[in-house]
Amino acid sequence: MPEGQIVRAVSGFYYVRTPEGEKVQCRARGVFKKKNVTPLVGDLVRFDWTGDGQGFITEVKPRKTQLIRPPIANVEQAIVVSALREPAVQLMVLDRVLVHCEKAGLDVVLCLTKTDLVTDEEEIVRVRSIYETAGYPVVATSVVTGEGIDTVRQYLKGKLSVFAGQSGVGKSSLLNAIHPGFQLATGSVSSKIGRGRHTTRTVEILDLPDGGQVADTPGFSQLTFQGMEASELSDCFPEFRLRSSECRFRGCLHRNEPDCAVRSAVEKGEVDAGRYEHYLQFLQEVEALRRY
Missing domain, CATH: 3.40.50.300 (P-loop containing nucleotide triphosphate hydrolases)
Structure with a gap:
């Protein structure tokens, strides 16, 4: 069965490029809806030829990132x-x-x-x-x-x-x-x-x-923190992640906990105060989303 990479997706059509460089216009089999899987640009897939440069995607290989x-x-x-x-x-x-x-x-x-x-x-x-x-x-x-x-x-x-x-x-x-x-x-x-x-x-x-x-890609403008846990957020700040093991409490949110290594680094000027303020605002958003 031929394989390729989805390089573009428009209006339900997926353009799959084969290792030989051929670009095949594909639809996705109905089985993907049942599995709640939507093929994405960047996916490595298997497909069936239907002729005339057309095909149907039959399998999406496991993703490394999404x-x-x-x-x-x-x-x-x-x-x-x-x-x-x-x-x-x-x-x-x-x-x-x-x-x-x-x-x-x-x-x-x-x-x-x-x-x-x-x-x-x-x-x-x-x-x-x-x-x-x-x-x-x-x-x-x-x-x-x-x-x-x-x-x-x-x-x-x-x-x-x-x-x-x-x-x-x-x-x-x-x-x-x-x-x-x-x-x-x-x-x-x-x-x-x-x-x-x-x-x-x-x-x-x-x-x-x-x-x-x-x-x-289109511009990023409406990114939310839907689905993120409060405990995950600080790990998304590399300078916080580097210091979190030095906090007194495991799972420290770096907000008002005593002996917080991140807040200490902010006070010393080792971590940018503006980045820390953004973190606190993002943390409020994460917590608000978890409540509703």
Whole structure:
């Protein structure tokens, strides 16, 4: 039975690429509804040919990872993209995206875009310091000057990566700079609401000429913490995870417990106070969702 990878999904059709490079337009067998399984872009599948480049997916192989928003499977790495200007950097939104990537078990690289629009270099240094201290590699980029583009290419080699971030932060422009052959549509930022207009409508896996694959996805904007336990949240902050074993109480939520190593690190300036405040706000959301 032929096998392949789902590289695009549109209106109930799944485009499966075979190892030989052929792309087959498939439907999913009804058995998946009974099993409550929906095939996702990134899935490795088996399918039956029906002729004329068409087929039916008969089996979805076990997934290594899975994201809900965007819906994609078997991603290894997230390139989390945040603009420094147009729209202005929003650290709470950025931290929200990072939590979801951590929960999914993805390696993370933080990519700061539009550095050519920043006149105060101290701002780039400040943002870089926050996230490098938290344990993330940070790459500052500009599609105008070419800064950082080669560095991002190196991170992409040999992996299936998803580009994650709000609409308008420059994901498609960055992908076009990495490989001009993609020719992805790009959009502008609304002056009224300060957010980007969606230019990517579907999840699609793109092959890179130097090896590796990237998934272009719609922007992240409505991420919630549905289904997350309060005890899980702190593990999604690498700098908290590193110190949690030093807390007096096992399962410490780092809120008001005595002898909390995380709060102590915040007071000493070893953990960013802004990240800690975002954690507390996220914790309230998690607890509120668990109550209802």
